[in-house]
């Protein structure tokens with residue numbers, strides 16, 4: 328499957344989800360041959376297998392806080408591309424991300440005791456995207472999800488393995504945004520309107 332076919336298949340799965348035409352779950356796929364990898368947020372409202380009506384074996388799914396791509400995550404994606412020949416990596420952002428909202432709060436109000444060191448460690452990793460939003464001309468926290476999606480894409484493109492696959496045309500890396508109110512996933516995510524942090 329080529330990258331554009333894989334993207335079309337993902338979006339067709341999302342159409343079935345939106346129309347309530349989910350396929351019966353089949354566990355008959357004999358191969359671990361995912362047609363796409365999805366790096367998404369761990370938010371409970373954005374489960375990729377459901378949103379894309381995927382069967383076991385269809386998707387390699389990685390979920391982290393606000394789709395942060397730390398080295399182990401990048402390594403897993405590199406392995407998927409090298410060993411499994413995955414033609415598409417979709418980075419799935421979503422509206423109303425509470426972690427990005429908390430990262431904005433941290434920037435505006437500082438650390439609260441309730442957040443503790445582990446939550447702080449997550450929010451610290453999101454600060455570059457927040458700072459970018461607040462450092463630009465018009466301060467607008469609604470820009471944060473878009474900027475953070477772009478930051479994750481930049482991180483992935485820095486990988487030598489992924490960059491080589493991109494150059495050869497074997498791989499595409501695409502941003503997607505899910506509107507949590509409806510479950511609609513849109514590659515032209517700017518059309519979703521207000522993307523509240």
Ligand SMILES: [Zn+2]
Pocket residue numbers: 368369370392393421423424425426427
């Ligand atoms: Zn989120």
